[in-house]
Amino acid sequence: MNDTATPASVAETGRPAVRTPANYKSATKPIWCPGCGDYSVLSSITKAFSMLALAPEEVVVVSGIGCSSRIPAYTSCYGFHGVHGRALAAGTGVKLARPELTVLVAGGDGDGYSIGGNHFLHACRRNVDLTYVVMDNHVYGMTKGQPSPTTEPDWDSKLAPGGTGVRAFHPLVIALASGANFVARAFSGDPNGTADILAQAIRHPGFSFVEILSPCVTFRPEQRTWKENVHPAPVAETDDPARAARRVMTDDGFNMGVLYAGRRKPYPLGRRADPVGVAELEAEFAA
Amino acid sequence: MTTGSMDNPAPARAGLSIALAGSGGSGVMTAGTLLLAAAAKAGAYGLMVRTSGPQIRGGEAAALVRLSATPAESLDDGFDVLLALDWQNVQRFADEIPLSAASLIVGEAAEGEVPAAFLATGARHVALPMKATAKGIAGSWTNMVALGVAGALAGLPREALAAALRESWKRDEKSYEANLAAIDAGMAAAGKLGAVPSLPALEPKAGRWLISGNEAAGFGAIRGGVRFVAAYPITPATELLEWMAPALAKVGGTLLQAEDELASINMIVGASYAGVPSLTATAGPGLALMTEGIGLAVSAEVPVVVVDVMRGGPSTGIPAKSEQSDLSFAVSGLHGDAPRVVVAPTSITDCVAATQWSVHLAEALQSPVIVLSDQFMGQSRAIVDRPADSGVVGRRLVAEPNAPDFKRYRDTPSGISPMGIPGVPGTAYTADGLEKNELGTPSSGARDHRVQLDKRARKLAKFDYGAAWADVDGEGELAVIAFGSSVGPLREAIARVRASGVKVKLVAMRLLAPALPEKLDEALEGVRQVLVVEQNHGAQFYRYLRAWFDLPGRPESFHRPGPLPFRPAELAEAIVAAAGRISQPRHEAIAS
Numbered sequence: 001m002n003d004t005a006t007p008a009s010v011a012e013t014g015r016p017a018v019r020t021p022a023n024y025k026s027a028t029k030p031i032w033c034p035g036c037g038d039y040s041v042l043s044s045i046t047k048a049f050s051m052l053a054l055a056p057e058e059v060v061v062v063s064g065i066g067c068s069s070r071i072p073a074y075t076s077c078y079g080f081h082g083v084h085g086r087a088l089a090a091g092t093g094v095k096l097a098r099p100e101l102t103v104l105v106a107g108g109d110g111d112g113y114s115i116g117g118n119h120f121l122h123a124c125r126r127n128v129d130l131t132y133v134v135m136d137n138h139v140y141g142m143t144k145g146q147p148s149p150t151t152e153p154d155w156d157s158k159l160a161p162g163g164t165g166v167r168a169f170h171p172l173v174i175a176l177a178s179g180a181n182f183v184a185r186a187f188s189g190d191p192n193g194t195a196d197i198l199a200q201a202i203r204h205p206g207f208s209f210v211e212i213l214s215p216c217v218t219f220r221p222e223q224r225t226w227k228e229n230v231h232p233a234p235v236a237e238t239d240d241p242a243r244a245a246r247r248v249m250t251d252d253g254f255n256m257g258v259l260y261a262g263r264r265k266p267y268p269l270g271r272r273a274d275p276v277g278v279a280e281l282e283a284e285f286a287a
Numbered sequence: 288m289t290t291g292s293m294d295n296p297a298p299a300r301a302g303l304s305i306a307l308a309g310s311g312g313s314g315v316m317t318a319g320t321l322l323l324a325a326a327a328k329a330g331a332y333g334l335m336v337r338t339s340g341p342q343i344r345g346g347e348a349a350a351l352v353r354l355s356a357t358p359a360e361s362l363d364d365g366f367d368v369l370l371a372l373d374w375q376n377v378q379r380f381a382d383e384i385p386l387s388a389a390s391l392i393v394g395e396a397a398e399g400e401v402p403a404a405f406l407a408t409g410a411r412h413v414a415l416p417m418k419a420t421a422k423g424i425a426g427s428w429t430n431m432v433a434l435g436v437a438g439a440l441a442g443l444p445r446e447a448l449a450a451a452l453r454e455s456w457k458r459d460e461k462s463y464e465a466n467l468a469a470i471d472a473g474m475a476a477a478g479k480l481g482a483v484p485s486l487p488a489l490e491p492k493a494g495r496w497l498i499s500g501n502e503a504a505g506f507g508a509i510r511g512g513v514r515f516v517a518a519y520p521i522t523p524a525t526e527l528l529e530w531m532a533p534a535l536a537k538v539g540g541t542l543l544q545a546e547d548e549l550a551s552i553n554m555i556v557g558a559s560y561a562g563v564p565s566l567t568a569t570a571g572p573g574l575a576l577m578t579e580g581i582g583l584a585v586s587a588e589v590p591v592v593v594v595d596v597m598r599g600g601p602s603t604g605i606p607a608k609s610e611q612s613d614l615s616f617a618v619s620g621l622h623g624d625a626p627r628v629v630v631a632p633t634s635i636t637d638c639v640a641a642t643q644w645s646v647h648l649a650e651a652l653q654s655p656v657i658v659l660s661d662q663f664m665g666q667s668r669a670i671v672d673r674p675a676d677s678g679v680v681g682r683r684l685v686a687e688p689n690a691p692d693f694k695r696y697r698d699t700p701s702g703i704s705p706m707g708i709p710g711v712p713g714t715a716y717t718a719d720g721l722e723k724n725e726l727g728t729p730s731s732g733a734r735d736h737r738v739q740l741d742k743r744a745r746k747l748a749k750f751d752y753g754a755a756w757a758d759v760d761g762e763g764e765l766a767v768i769a770f771g772s773s774v775g776p777l778r779e780a781i782a783r784v785r786a787s788g789v790k791v792k793l794v795a796m797r798l799l800a801p802a803l804p805e806k807l808d809e810a811l812e813g814v815r816q817v818l819v820v821e822q823n824h825g826a827q828f829y830r831y832l833r834a835w836f837d838l839p840g841r842p843e844s845f846h847r848p849g850p851l852p853f854r855p856a857e858l859a860e861a862i863v864a865a866a867g868r869i870s871q872p873r874h875e876a877i878a879s
Contacts, residue, residue, distance in 0.1 A: 079717030086553035093557025122546040275539030285496040287327030
């Protein structure tokens with residue numbers, strides 16, 4: 001159960017509600033380790049919601065399984081914490097059923113790129129108007145330190161001694177190639193910049209993908225140095241996916257900001273304005 | 288056809304069973320469909336079962352048509368007529384098209400010898416030059432000559448055939464005329480074939496429907512309130528989805544073709560969580576992939592309907608042919624203690640009401656409901672009386688805005704607790720597959736686990752399912768229990784044995800899970816012996832009933848795998864044998 005401390009509505013008070021990031025946080029205490037990047041991502045998400053003055057009850061935060069996937073219950077919005085890897089499917093269902101809701105799907109690199117990889121491709125190409133946030137720490141944290149699709153090939157672990165020997169997956173290029181309409185990279189250590197990017201992502205029509213580098217201080221303590229590596233992207237966003245893909249394939253992996261904002265038409269969510277009655281369907285069965 | 292077995296002579300049943308066979312692309316399915324449509328216009332009932340080889344194009348195909356003066360939801364024991372446009376691979380249907388010495392084989396004169404398997408039955412063979420006839424009528428097709436032959440043999444009036452052709456016609460007038468002439472030529476040629484059983488003179492009746500089980504299930508779902516579907520194509524469920532895609536759009540709903548079954552189930556769980564009654568349809572392999580998502584719907588208490596149009600299994604199995612072998616999986620195939628509802632329509636017509644009821648159950652119980660249809664019902668088309676609208680619509684218990692002390696998973700006496708729906712202020716919660724406390728906060732505590740397990744079991748166990756749980760018919764010391772598409776041939780078998788004096792009760796179960804032992808006890812009042820009938824290799828229904836219900840006497844099983852449909856005669860024989868054993872000691876309960 002979330003803390004549903006929703007501010008008094010316009011109807012009740014006669015004036016627009018003032019919403020601070022705190023209004024979007026629940027009373028549930030996160031299970032995350034001290035120093036986990038996901039705390040900051042939670043703050044950035046709630047800040048983005050408040051920047052957009054969304055009514056918490058009109059936002060659905062959807063996730064799968066993993067450390068970062070615990071995030072829905074930490075918000076005061078409606079939450080859906082489903083099964084491993086299927087967050088984008090569940091979020092797509094929510095948005096198609098209720099187009100007026102704001103849907104934010106969140107999770108980690110294992111959930112989104114490994115077990116959920118197929119849904120990632122198809123969510124990008126389907127281009128339903130929702131926002132997908134991946135808190136990428138290049139590791140399975142909840143199961144205590146196994147390599148994920150974004151883990152470096154030589155990273156040593158109990159499950160893959162000496163490393164997997166398999167090259168890392170490049171989520172941004174995949175997203176661009178698959179048709180995502182908005183692609184950005186953010187860093188949990190910059191909560192304000194991340195909030196800004198998230199607000200843009202939510203506003204942008206179609207499927208918006210935000211990859212957030214969010215260190216796992218427990219299993220990947222070396223990621224603490226990420227804060228020294230990150231830097232704003234030296235060039236402005238483009239609406240040309242080929243150019244964006246070339247840039248992200250050749251950058252150092254630490255270019256932060258909106259990298260691509262496309263103009264693809266989102267998946268149509270409109271329902272027929274003049275639905276017919278069910279009885280009218282019977283005509284075709286008449287013998 | 289009215290052969291029946293010798294012990295239980297079948298009562299005469301006015302009508303005709305005709306198999307139209309040929310290679311894929313020969314147009315036999317079109318001819319069969321038009322024959323059925325024409326029969327409906329003439330006032331007959333009927334059934335058309337489609338059977339084909341695995342090839343997409345060019346394989347063998349047959350339309351198995353039964354026309355009758357009374358409702359028919361079963362094939363007969365054999366066929367009065369086999370009408371073949373060619374013989375390419377048609378011998379592969381020898382088991383599916385049983386003939387006897389009383390049968391007539393009409394072969395295409397230009398297509399060579401009748402396969403030995405058919406001739407060995409002693410059936411009479413007449414060759415007709417249908418191809419040459421069609422060639423002689425510019426712009427006409429051989430299958431329309433065959434339609435004329437079949438229509439005349441069945442005793443259908445020309446106007447009915449012409450009306451059926453007219454209604455389906457999408458080409459120009461000239462070719463319509465040519466093909467009508469081909470039908471006429473076929474009707475004329477049939478005069479030389481000698482008599483076969485045919486329909487009596489009938490009056491056209493308004494209000495009848497021509498519908499397949501897949502369409503019926505889709506329509507029932509919409510009647511019940513389903514407005515969102517996500518699904519992945521799979522034989523033999525695809526037509527259900529293809530029917531629903533435009534139909535849902537018309538009534539203001541949405542259908543999405545998902546990337547796989549994992550996406551399908553999670554999409555509908557998401558959509559239903561958001562407040563819209565939702566459904567997916569699949570077959571065994573898809574159901575297997577969906578189990579984790581169905582378990583999520585159990586745990587998060589999200590209503591969803593999953594239609595499984597069963598086919599031969601395991602694995603890829605026999606995709607285009609029927610079997611009732613997903614039962615065990617449907618009633619128990621989820622990890623953890625996961626109560627769910629399983630409903631099985633008892634006929635093509637019942638696919639409407641049973642699916643509509645399933646939407647009601649899903650919404651009322653905030654639970655997944657698995658609907659067990661099968662290829663036989665799903666892909667067959669029948670002439671039926673318009674299924675009345677039960678008026679049952681899915682309604683869920685929803686929390687009021689800002690409901691005081693809202694607890695999504697409150698431990699209520701009924702086990703059902705109000706849902707918060709996104710968009711409604713003051714009832715936000717996180718739906719979760721993790722075990723939880725009443726508030727919905729994840730909990731691994733022993734007490735919370737017990738409370739929530741009890742709640743989820745209780746809501747299904749305590750619900751009032753009313754009379755729809757089964758159709759109970761007749762009296763006798765012997766009761767036959769069956770579900771799904773076995774019920775059609777079973778009803779016919781029971782009518783036959785009753786006509787010869789055997790007393791038997793039929794329990795056609797619609798609600799397979801949760802098990803309601805007290806309901807079955809009531810239905811089995813006075814019964815000393817039961818016979819469980821099902822189409823699978825493992826006697827799954829028999830074992831399920833023995834595990835969950837108290838069955839009187841020494842329960843017997845009659846089961847065999849697909850893909851061949853049950854014939855009324857084999858079931859009648861089994862019933863007569865079981866009735867004869869009531870007073871005798873049991874030797875072997877499960878005879879294979």
